[in-house]
Amino acid sequence: MSVRTQAPRTTLLAHLTAHRPVPPLPAGEDFAPAPSPDGRRVAYLSDRAGTPAVWVRDVDAAEAVALPSGDEPVLAVSWSPDGQWLACVVAPGGAPRTELWVLRPDGTQRRQVAGFGRRSAALSGWLPGGALMAVTETAERGTAVLVDADTGHRRVLAEGDLLTLLDVSPDGGSALLRRGPRNARWLELLDVATGDRVRLLPDTGRGSTDQGWFGPDGTSVLARTDAFSELAALVRVDLTRPASMPTPTRLAGRPDAELEHVAPSVDRRRVALLWNTYGGRSELSLLDLASGVQRAVTAPGEVLDGAVFAADADLLCLTAQGPVQPREVWLVDPATGTPRPLRPDTGAARTGDSGVAPQLVDLRARDGLPLSGWLYRPPGPGPWPTAISLHGGPEAQERPGYNPLFQALVAQGVAVFAPNVRGSSGFGRTFVAADNLAGRYGAIADVAACADHLVDTGVAIPGRLGCLGRSYGGYLVLAVLVNFPGLFAAGVAECGISDFRTFYANTEPWIAAAAVSKYGDPVRDADLLRDLSPMTRIDQLDVPVLLIHGANDTNVPAGESAQVAQALAARDVPHGHLVLTGEGHDFLARDNAETARTATTAWLSRHLAVTVAALG
Structure with missing residues (x-):
């Protein structure tokens, strides 16, 4: 683990202690499957060795084999249709700039083929039958390129913004x-x-x-x-x-669900459809494109993703998870629709019955817009100290997936409410666009509406509400603290934007260009962005705040948290500033993720005044 802690005038994290045991983490999570063309083996990512790396397992084998995919975290893996190569998207230092590497399925001949220098590489897939990859490299502009895994030969097809x-x-x-x-x-x-x-x-x-x-x-x-x-x-x-x-x-x-993801078979004659039903639960169906017949398949978890067909076999692979079910790889027979786990000890043997399942709650924003979220209640009667957790994106969604942080907070007697404020995905195009530009004021007010609802319904103890979030959720934490002073007793902001001017100046160029439609143009909308920036009203922030950031983050650069810490230190506002070295925007190493989780749990437990009596 590599951690650097900066704590000018902060409440020391070392003084924070847990009140009750936290549910144990699994030995590792398995996700992002990539079946071999014949369907006999599956490559996938697992963090059981500390960071996400490539593992391969025969579908009928008890043990998996780790491939030498390097020391850097792997974000995606894909098997070539000729069976001769595995392509891996790698994030050096955990940063948003990624590289594309290939290696043989036995782990030999590993080499980089795209994402050199300041370019970031993404793999869209393989062309049928061989070793030719469809790749996008992005720097100032995007470049569409075909890359031959056998020779490394590159052919540029197009360039553009x-x-x-x-x-x-x-x-x-x-x-x-x-x-x-x-x-x-x-x-x-x-x-x-x-x-x-x-x-x-x-x-x-x-x-x-x-x-x-x-x-x-x-x-x-x-x-x-x-x-x-x-x-x-x-x-x-x-x-x-x-x-x-x-x-x-x-x-x-469907009128009752959004089509979240489509996975076509290699012959393009059928597709797997992942549906996002109200609140974020997944449903799975298979569609025959020739006949138009669609049939439902039993979902092996509350939330599904990463669906992919084997090239030459009747096999569909996907990742499943749930509130007490870590991410796991499952296999589906398209003929019967029957799912089975790739890993023999998947299921109760891995997850047990520890942790709590959330309840879907509906509420109204202050302007009447329907909102919803997932409520995790501690055992026993309420009200409780309560934390509102805000997801990133903002075009993401809070779903009933595996979240050990929520379970850790509940174990300390803190209720967690994870809402989907306006701008979240999964609720239609109008809702996801409702926070664009000046609509962001409504998203900030939605957080305050959630706090009102929790107090009014007897969930939260007045004066003992906290908020936490990462990425865009980290921005919302800072924004609600400066716009609604006195509403929250503490906050944790992870990798959040604090000033749109410095964000646009220092983020990756392609991230800045893509963000204009959501946040606003840094020149044309400068006044709006200044008013929406938490740093503009940072003197209104007067409650303890923990700031967490990856040192290598070039999506939301680490300076966004540093300037908040500096401003709070100048006014003697209690705060913590935790910088994780070797991490970018997402904390990919298990020990660093656990450090952030432990610090967050301890910070909120202390500043929401969780007591032994409150735990019962």
Whole structure:
């Protein structure tokens, strides 16, 4: 573990002690599966050795084998359709800039193939049959490039602002590009020979198209989009029609759930659909694209992600988790829809019955907008000291997944409410865009509405409310503390923006460009951004605050927390400043994540005045 603590005029973390045992962490979490083409083996990521690394397991084997994927954390792994290579997206120092490496399935011939220098590399997938990868490299602009894993040969297809390569047609003559900023993306069809591009879907002025790929013969494009409906759906565009921008055909959509993710089979004749139902629980279905028949599959957990088909076999792999179920890899037989765990000891043997399951709670914002969130209650009668936890994004969602921090706080007698304020995903395009620009004032007020609700319903003890959050949630913590002084007794802000001016000046250029549609333009909207910046009213912050940041964070640079700590120190406001070396925006090493978790639990337990009597 590598930790640096800065504590000018702070309440020392060493003085904070736990009141009751915290539920034990699992030996490791397994996630992001990548099956071999024949479906006999599965590569996946696991942090059981300390940081996420690549492991391989035969589907019928009791033991897994760790591959020598290097010392840096691995964010994604993918198996080539010819079975000869594994591609790994690596985050050096945990930072947002990533590299693409390849290695043989036996761990040999490991080498870097993309993401050199200041470029960040992302893998969209493999072209059918061989070792050619569709890659996007991003620096000031995005570059769509094909990379041969065998030779390292690179072929640039296109360059542009906010550009991502999604797919290449079976004949190699066309490429599918995604363009645009957050919540306002669209698809373009690229003629590889001429470089000409054409927009695929009509501009409705609403929604975003985030996923897309070619159909089985290259004469159609399928896409996940909410440009034509309030909730995201699956549509198909016929490329043989003469119109320059044909109207899409709706293939799958629901009035009660948002289509969160689509995983196509390699032959593009069927897809796995991950549905996000109200509140964030997952449902899974399989759609045969030829017949249009869709059938439900039993979900092996409350929250699913990472679905992927094996190239040449009837096998679907995915990651499942729940409030007391750590992330685990599951296998689904598409013919029967039957799920089974990859790891033999998955299930009760790993998770036991420790921890609490949350309750979905509905409430209203101060302007009447419907809100919801997940409430974790300690044992015994309330009210309790209570912490409001704010997720990142903001286009993310609080869901009933595995969160050891929540369980640790509940074990200390602190209730946790994890709301989805306006701007969260999973509730439709209007809700996710409701905090854009000046709508952010409403998101900040939503946190205050949650505090009111918790007190009014007898959950929270007045005067003993805290708030915590990371990334955008860290920003909201600082924003609510300076805009609603006296409402909260303490806060923990992890990797949060404190001043939009310094954020835009110091973040990665592609992150800044993509954020304009959500936060505002740093020049055109300078006055709005100044007013929304917590540093503008930092003199209103007068409660104990713990600031946590990764030293290598170039998404929200570590200076965002440092300038808050400096301002609080100048006014003798109790605070802590914990800087984790070797980490970026996400804390990927298990020991560093546990350090942040322990510090957060201790800080809130102390400053919310948790007592032995309160624990019963």
